[in-house]
Amino acid sequence: MAISPETLGRRLREARVARGITQEAAGEAIGVPRTSIVHFEAGNRVLSTLQLAKLAEFYKHPIADFFSETDTAENAEEQVLVALRVDPQFQNDPQLQEEVSRCVNLCEEAVALEKLIGWTDQDTPPRYNLSEPRSRAEAAAQGAQIANDERRRLGLADAPIHVLADLISNQGIWVSGAELPNEMSGLFLHHPSIGMAILVNRKHPRPRKRFSFAHEYGHAVMDQNRSAIVSTSQNARDFGETRANAFAATFLMPDVGVRSFLASLDKGSTVRQMQVIYNNAGRQGTEAQTRAESGSQKLTYQVVASLSRYFGVSYQAAVYRLQDLGWINQTERQALLEHEVLGNDYLRLLQITDAIDDGQITDNAAGPRQDQELMERIVYLAIEAFRREEISSERLLDLADKLNVDGPMLVELAEAARQ
Amino acid sequence: MAAPARAPAVIDTSSLINFLKIDQAQLLSLHPAFSFFVTDHVRGEVTRRYQVQFERLEAALRTGHLKETTVDTIEELQAFAELTALKRFGVGECAAIAAAFHRNWTIALDDGNAIKLIRRLYPEIPTETTPSIVVALIRANVITLAQADSFRDEWAANHRFRLPFRSFAEIL
Numbered sequence: 409m410a411i412s413p414e415t416l417g418r419r420l421r422e423a424r425v426a427r428g429i430t431q432e433a434a435g436e437a438i439g440v441p442r443t444s445i446v447h448f449e450a451g452n453r454v455l456s457t458l459q460l461a462k463l464a465e466f467y468k469h470p471i472a473d474f475f476s477e478t479d480t481a482e483n484a485e486e487q488v489l490v491a492l493r494v495d496p497q498f499q500n501d502p503q504l505q506e507e508v509s510r511c512v513n514l515c516e517e518a519v520a521l522e523k524l525i526g527w528t529d530q531d532t533p534p535r536y537n538l539s540e541p542r543s544r545a546e547a548a549a550q551g552a553q554i555a556n557d558e559r560r561r562l563g564l565a566d567a568p569i570h571v572l573a574d575l576i577s578n579q580g581i582w583v584s585g586a587e588l589p590n591e592m593s594g595l596f597l598h599h600p601s602i603g604m605a606i607l608v609n610r611k612h613p614r615p616r617k618r619f620s621f622a623h624e625y626g627h628a629v630m631d632q633n634r635s636a637i638v639s640t641s642q643n644a645r646d647f648g649e650t651r652a653n654a655f656a657a658t659f660l661m662p663d664v665g666v667r668s669f670l671a672s673l674d675k676g677s678t679v680r681q682m683q684v685i686y687n688n689a690g691r692q693g694t695e696a697q698t699r700a701e702s703g704s705q706k707l708t709y710q711v712v713a714s715l716s717r718y719f720g721v722s723y724q725a726a727v728y729r730l731q732d733l734g735w736i737n738q739t740e741r742q743a744l745l746e747h748e749v750l751g752n753d754y755l756r757l758l759q760i761t762d763a764i765d766d767g768q769i770t771d772n773a774a775g776p777r778q779d780q781e782l783m784e785r786i787v788y789l790a791i792e793a794f795r796r797e798e799i800s801s802e803r804l805l806d807l808a809d810k811l812n813v814d815g816p817m818l819v820e821l822a823e824a825a826r827q
Numbered sequence: 828m829a830a831p832a833r834a835p836a837v838i839d840t841s842s843l844i845n846f847l848k849i850d851q852a853q854l855l856s857l858h859p860a861f862s863f864f865v866t867d868h869v870r871g872e873v874t875r876r877y878q879v880q881f882e883r884l885e886a887a888l889r890t891g892h893l894k895e896t897t898v899d900t901i902e903e904l905q906a907f908a909e910l911t912a913l914k915r916f917g918v919g920e921c922a923a924i925a926a927a928f929h930r931n932w933t934i935a936l937d938d939g940n941a942i943k944l945i946r947r948l949y950p951e952i953p954t955e956t957t958p959s960i961v962v963a964l965i966r967a968n969v970i971t972l973a974q975a976d977s978f979r980d981e982w983a984a985n986h987r988f989r990l991p992f993r994s995f996a997e998i999l
Contacts, residue, residue, distance in 0.1 A: 455899065803916050
């Protein structure tokens with residue numbers, strides 16, 4: 409049964425007010441005078457499909473929700489935004505809200521495409537039920553333990569993870585770069601209608617983004633009961649964030665992996681090493697002591713730079729991990745951190761610039777787009793849905809508009825996939 | 828004797844654009860059975876996606892070869908909203924389908940997937956396509972078979988619209 413014009417009008421007003429938009433601005437956005445908006449909202453006049461679609465887009469509100477039978481329509485975008493508003497920085501940043509809305513909307517599109525092609529039993533990461541940590545040490549221990557469990561579950565052994573975003577995406581989590589404030593490294597979102605999503609700051613250098621992906625993945629396996637978590641420099645010392653940081657460090661740089669890597673550089677053995685050789689004839693052991701050359705086991709900036717490059721993390725992350733694993737003490741950590749510039753210069757010399765995190769913000773203009781992973785996933789799903797005759801080519805064009813990709817090319821590729 | 832009144836039909840972007848691309852939108856006004864309407868939504872899509880064809884559409888609307896319609900009853904809006912929630916059609920298509928459904932109009936469109944979906948979801952909506960429109964124009968002596976085949980060739984050669992026959996004679 410159709411709703412009344414008055415109900416539609418009321419919902420239009422509520423959606424507008426929820427976004428803090430004036431009637432004047434709404435009218436301007438869809439090319440009508442303010443008085444038309446007044447009439448629409450009062451239910452005196454019914455708007456057209458074109459006007460409704462434009463208003464829905466402007467209010468970031470699904471068209472269908474204006475006509476739902478109840479007033480409590482499930483709107484992932486709004487609910488996620490509400491959850492994020494507890495963060496004061498988020499509350500005061502309309503651009504950030506816009507960006508999160510855009511990403512959530514893309515996730516909803518992806519979920520809809522998955523449903524159309526019958527992908528309903530996607531893998532999801534396990535949920536580890538952990539007690540609330542009572543100290544930072546306990547939080548760190550929990551994070552490290554779960555990271556090791558996850559590495560085992562995923563069959564990663566002790567090797568570096570090369571394509572981290574793909575690995576997370578294959579666990580049924582949407583991943584995307586996003587335009588976030590500099591001090592914000594990432595966001596974890598969880599809502600029944602989109603599942604889990606991870607957004608990381610697209611402007612951060614690659615090693616830092618990898619750490620953020622791992623950190624947010626830690627939230628995905630340890631904090632699934634939360635609907636939104638913001639990771640910023642301000643909340644980095646919270647127990648939950650400490651736990652996710654410990655997860656990320658262990659997930660990216662497993663203990664045994666670090667040891668093997670150091671050994672491959674002839675580092676990491678103790679200065680004096682006692683060997684006991686079993687003598688089968690005499691049925692006893694013979695002791696032999698070897699002594700490494702003085703200073704040979706010292707971990708220098710170039711070891712740290714090589715380690716950071718090998719595991720795809722920042723120089724700083726590698727230093728802290730070395731201390732965490734007991735390879736260096738606090739004084740050595742400080743000295744190595746002071747040599748970060750040398751470590752980065754060393755990587756520059758080797759022309760491995762994408763491994764450098766020198767604190768500089770990049771615009772990645774020449775690199776892949778910010779939402780590359782999400783865009784690839786949606787394009788794949790859209791072509792598959794078209795091939796299976798579940799969506800029309802005009803729907804493909806609408807999706808192309810949202811993804812900012814070449815629409816006619818997408819249609820052509822989808823048609824080719826059907827042949 | 829007055830000519831029999833023609834039935835209204837809403838034409839979607841996928842069919843409309845074929846006639847606009849070969850600059851033959853006026854033929855639509857000569858269809859023996861249908862009077863074609865363009866929704867404001869489809870007009871918006873053509874504006875956004877097809878710059879050259881947009882000017883031709885504006886001319887066709889000015890000269891009355893095509894008429895514009897607005898989809899704006901509460902029932903149509905409800906149907907439109909439900910169609911968008913399916914996430915199977917383009918937004919412009921949703922507006923055209925909602926109009927066809929509530930007004931008992933025919934819908935003209937050439938998107939194979941969309942036609943199959945409409946037949947599955949709304950079997951009561953009659954559909955027309957570019958080939959069926961051209962065939963009706965040939966039968967009504969508005970155009971010749973040779974003209975129709977030249978359109979077919981131009982669509983295939985320049986506009987990536989390929990019909991699965993060599994001549995309209997095969998489907999007359």
